[in-house]
Amino acid sequence: MRIGVDIMGGDFWPEAPVSGAILAQQQMPEGVKLVLIGDEQIILSEFERQGADPKGFEILHTDEYVGMEESPTKALVQKPASTINVGIGLVKQKELDGFVSAGNTGAMLVSSILGLGKIDGVNRPTIGVIFPTITGSYSLLCDVGANLDSKPETLYHFGILASTYMKHVLKVPNPRVSLLNIGEEANKGPHVVQAAYELMAASPLINFIGNAEGRDIYAGKADVYVCDGFTGNVVLKFSESLYEVMNSRFAGDEFIETFNFERYGGVPILGINGISIIGHGISTGKAFAKMVQTAVEAVQSEVVEHFTSAFKSIHE
């Protein structure tokens, strides 16, 4: 298995992705090769600076990269040799099994979706985030920003994708899927959410347990929370900032630390033909290592094949 790592993405490159790759390699199962994508001289200097040995890694040189503030669509056209385009291109050609980057989120989304293509039958690919719960389990909230105005069918598809991910990658048996809403009853909330409720309740593909409210997320009522990307994005960023606030007061507390999103390191874009993981700009080495680990687990679980067969069965 070969996993590509974008060395020229995120707020702290090359330090964070290089240290993440080093950390990941120490923890990797046999037979996983990490391919570092970026400027070879910069990469080698960074290994030297960190007192580490680049042997065992493959380095794929390119000196073009997408800045964090650049327009994603322009970058796609004007920087064909950017680390992101190179990484996604290699996933498409099956020369990489997965690719991780903490670079420009929009560029990663556009490049991944256009480059790898949607899985047949999927309305819109989605990005999600792992939330801890007070029961010690994990849940997946999606969408968190890829799709702002989500139609009922799109929300339903998020449910199938997230449920499939939880089942096969995080090994949650029969994941409980819920719809984030402002009340528990089926007739609560905006029309679009009510219509999504009907689709999800009627589906044999997911274990739909009904609506969930904001208060249910940390309580662990469900394994999957589905919402539009606007709501999900606001909740995610709000939650991240709360962790920072709590951490400023109770630094190092193990309980508070479970709310640290860095621990969970990103979820692949769900619904495309390949494994592509977008990390936070602020990702540290630890977060990069976790992203690599997630990519390995996603490949091992053959989650893309599971997505494909789930959506095939919808349209049969």
Next chain:
Amino acid sequence: MRIGVDIMGGDFWPEAPVSGAILAQQQMPEGVKLVLIGDEQIILSEFERQGADPKGFEILHTDEYVGMEESPTKALVQKPASTINVGIGLVKQKELDGFVSAGNTGAMLVSSILGLGKIDGVNRPTIGVIFPTITGSYSLLCDVGANLDSKPETLYHFGILASTYMKHVLKVPNPRVSLLNIGEEANKGPHVVQAAYELMAASPLINFIGNAEGRDIYAGKADVYVCDGFTGNVVLKFSESLYEVMNSRFAGDEFIETFNFERYGGVPILGINGISIIGHGISTGKAFAKMVQTAVEAVQSEVVEHFTSAFKSIHE
């Protein structure tokens, strides 16, 4: 000044509203009379049970009340003498200056908006909630559930209402108004939010500082955060549950306690011709006392008159 208190609303009546009224009376400025609305026998027994003296309170007897799970519109018609209808009716007749209830939220909203009427020019009245910030200041997030699909003009009106409230009731000079979105730039987010951005940026009535993200709420970037009621409701309930989680681990910690929504006791429905405050069902005596205090401050500040003149100036 006379403030009505619904004694037959909330999850813990009559205990919580009665103890709240007792607490409030001890803290009230001269000349404020509390009018307790509910079953007189039950109220008097509860005073006795709490070892308190009902003298100094006015009791307005009615034995009809709206259950927490009842349909608001049905209750409005079928229970004309419910505590909520009686309280709002007295505000309308200027026999009360304000009314507070922790009862059925929908019934309070419907009864308040229909009974007191929208202020001329206001698209949709709104309910908001006070959020603490790490800087020690308070901000107002609205809407938190009264309006699910909000149009650009509606969001703009929320901004005017919330800004006016912060300025006159909470005495924040020139409140910074922001629009909750998924990015800082004007062209981010759903079309409806982009259009609201334009309206708000062009308005002389508010000090619009642009978009805010979920992470900015606790950071105290703005004094007002405007969003649709779906997003606001999810964020509010999520935040409340986080307080509970943190409180279960760090019970009694003063820092954690600042995140306790009970402290802030509710904000009046903004945009109607009168002061009507909806509390949480779970309100304790302390929360009731805080609601009463908020009602008094809202009346003293003549905030309804300030709303009215703001919306008059829009349409001139």
